[in-house]
Amino acid sequence: MIQEHDINYGTIFWYEICIKHTKFLPILDILSSRLFVEGATVMNYHVVQAFHAVGNGTLFTGQITWGNSYSGPISRFNWIYDCGSTSERVIDTQVKGLPLWFGAGGQDIDMLVLSHFDDDHVNGLETLLDNHVVKKLVLPYIEWAQSIRDISVMGQKGTSPSVALFQLNPARWLEIKNKENRIGEIVLVQGNGGPDDSGSEPGSNFPKDIDWIDDTFPENKMEDNEDDAKYDYEAADSVFMGLGYPMHHSAIKVTRINQEQSISNACKTFEFMFYNAEKSLQGLGLVEEIGGKICAKKSRVPLGKVKTEIENLIMGLGLDGDLRSLPANWRTQLKKCYEKHFGHTAKARNNISLCMYAGPVDTLPFMLCHRHSVMTKGLAILMTGDINLNSWVIDDMKQHFGSERWDNLGVIQVPHHGSRHCWHAGNTRHFMPAIFVQCATGTKHHPHDDVTRELTSHHACILNADRSTPVCIKYDYTYFPHKR
Ligand SMILES: [Zn+2]
Structure with missing residues (x-):
């Protein structure tokens, strides 16, 4: 060899x-x-x-x-x-x-x-x-709101629209690129x-x-050929955006492991x-609990509603499409929306x-x-x-x-x-x-x-x-x- x-x-x-x-x-x-x-x-x-x-x-x-x-x-x-x-x-x-x-x-x-x-x-x-x-x-x-922040606030230098879409919804990205079925499973490491x-x-x-991995705790080990890990809807929902084509509509299985x-x-x-x-968003102080609901710190709007609003904005901009129609100021618009809800978070590194x-x-x-x-x-x-x-x-x-x-x-x-x-x-x-x-x-x-x-x-x-x-x-x- x-x-x-x-x-x-x-x-x-x-x-x-x-x-x-x-x-x-x-x-x-x-x-x-x-x-x-x-x-x-x-x-x-x-x-x-x-x-x-x-x-x-x-x-x-x-x-x-x-x-x-x-x-x-x-x-x-x-x-x-x-x-x-x-x-x-x-x-x-x-x-x-x-x-x-x-x-x-x-x-x-x-x-x-x-x-x-x-x-x-x-x-x-x-x-x-x-x-x-x-x-x-x-x-x-990475929680979806962090991703939005990375893309809109920090991303001018590093993240192109294509990579941004991949980060927000890999299934949609693969569909656009005609590469469905090229990725079997996504494992998210928390x-x-x-x-x-x-x-x-x-x-x-x-x-x-x-301790070095203890054999008496088999759950500490995830084998490569283990197929019984369930699709993790909660993780997929916390990390990815729907954008009209949620991850579970694709053939990609989403699972999560702890580090x-x-x-x-x-x-x-x-x-x-x-x-x-x-x-986490909580750890960075970007969200807080109001009346039993997790809300964006600045706007105090429940996180679910914020997500829908940002998803609609992204689809309106065409970031979920073929990207050719994307307006030049797409990042600024995304940033504006993000900061309306979460504030200026330059400090929240x-x-x-x-x-x-x-x-x-x-x-x-x-x-x-x-x-x-x-x-x-x-x-x-x-x-x-x-x-x-x-x-x-x-x-x-x-x-x-x-x-x-x-x-x-x-x-x-x-x-x-x-x-x-x-x-x-x-x-x-x-x-x-x-x-x-x-x-x-x-x-x-x-x-x-x-x-x-x-x-x-x-x-x-x-x-x-x-x-x-x-x-x-x-x-x-x-x-x-x-x-x-
Ligand atoms: Zn680098």
């Missing part, structure tokens, strides 16, 4: 990550011989990952393959995190190359995660769906309101770690876990970007080192999108993922294309030793000198996926089912 990828993907440089714990070597020998005696399966897995060359933006792909050559066909799990770039030409070219990257069996994307709805993270989606079917689309759970960053800077006493639940690949040896720091941990589960921390290898603390990757990775968020994330996962991190995506507003002094030490990947074109602010300097001061390994060079990382791991 390694060779197949090397050939398919041309002459790129692979970084091989590995960890060395010599103290486990004798145990490995004993354990493996014992397992063979008992007839248990020791399975080998191969992981390839790439930050594609899209510059400012992110297109990250991963593939796990497993199976022994004598026991039948190789199994695969394909996933993508974000799919966009500030250059539409660049993202289109890269996305068109993905069938080659994934190889045979790569038309099915088992999971696509979109961190948030800025064009540079989403605008390759339409091209992606030309060649691929997405089984599970994972999105941050957070816990993010860190409490109202107080003072957090100190060194980190909160108690949560405590992880998603694992079919064979349970690799897990994905998310982190959503979004604050939110930190929305769905972060993702992805790494092997329950493996012995043992790897052989090869040429071109980089030593890291672990094999897992942390994808951060455009989150503002301040110390409150890092502490909250650390507590959320737990110490075992945190110690397994080997690759960190530097958030927001190396913006200095999202990476802070002291960040690097939380992750060392690791590979730090910046997804940036290489302009004045992306990556910013301050960020690069902070990383280099810790002698970190910094790689950059700009518009000409991808960053490709691979490793193997072995699963020992009876480790515990």
Whole structure:
């Protein structure tokens, strides 16, 4: 498989990550011989990952393959995190190359995660769906009023009308693009309101770690092949707008998970876990309860009525249509309506970007080192999108993922294309030793000198996926089912 990828993907440089714990070597020998005696399966897995060359933006792909050559066909799990770039030409070219990257069996994307709805993270989606079917689309759970605010108040720079419609109603967007049935299910990841960053800077006493997934609580785990999760009308209604074509009229199933639940690949040896720091409307003080009803803070109109009014406005503007008739001031009109109900909320900042941990589960921390290898603390990757990775968020994330996962991190995506507003002094030490990947074109602010300097001061390994060079990382791991 390694060779197949090397050939398919041309002459790129692979970084091989590995960890060395010599103290486990004798145990490995004993354990493996014992397992063979008992007839248990020791399975080998191969992981390839790439930050594609899209510059400012992110297109990250991963593939796990497993199976022994004598026991039948190789199994695969394909996933993508974000799919966009500030250059539409660049993202289109890269996305068109993905069938080659994934190889045979790569038309099915088992999971696509979109961190948030800025064009540079989403605008390759339409091209992606030309060649691929997405089984599970994972999105941050964002209440519809937050989305309206993002699009109308904050979105001038980042969100085009097409991406705005996709955010508000993916089913309608797919219908317009003639791509119904290209997405099977939408999984909304609900957070816990993010860190409490109202107080003072957090100190060194980190909160108690949560337990590594406990097998006695099977509901903590959502298997890839689990089909019995019910359509979540309430979540769909809180997140999406009807716009004459509600989500439940489409074939797309909408479900919700809490960020405590992880998603694992079919064979349970690799897990994905998310982190959503979004604050709710209530948490931001944008709504209040009046006479038993949740109402918009400023207008004091019940939220349901506000939603209908905004939906009618959007349909009147034609944002739900083919977008050609959209008036130039559509955003201003939307903003006016939003602020009439919720007020000027420049202060009510939110930190929305769905972060993702992805790494092997329950493996012995043992790897052989090869040429071109980089030593890291672990094999897992942390994808951060455009989150503002301040110390409150890092502490909250650390507590959320737990110490075992945190110690397994080997690759960190530097958030927001190396913006200095999202990476802070002291960040690097939380992750060392690791590979730090910046997804940036290489302009004045992306990556910013301050960020690069902070990383280099810790002698970190910094790689950059700009518009000409991808960053490709691979490793193997072995699963020992009876480790515990
Ligand atoms: Zn971005």
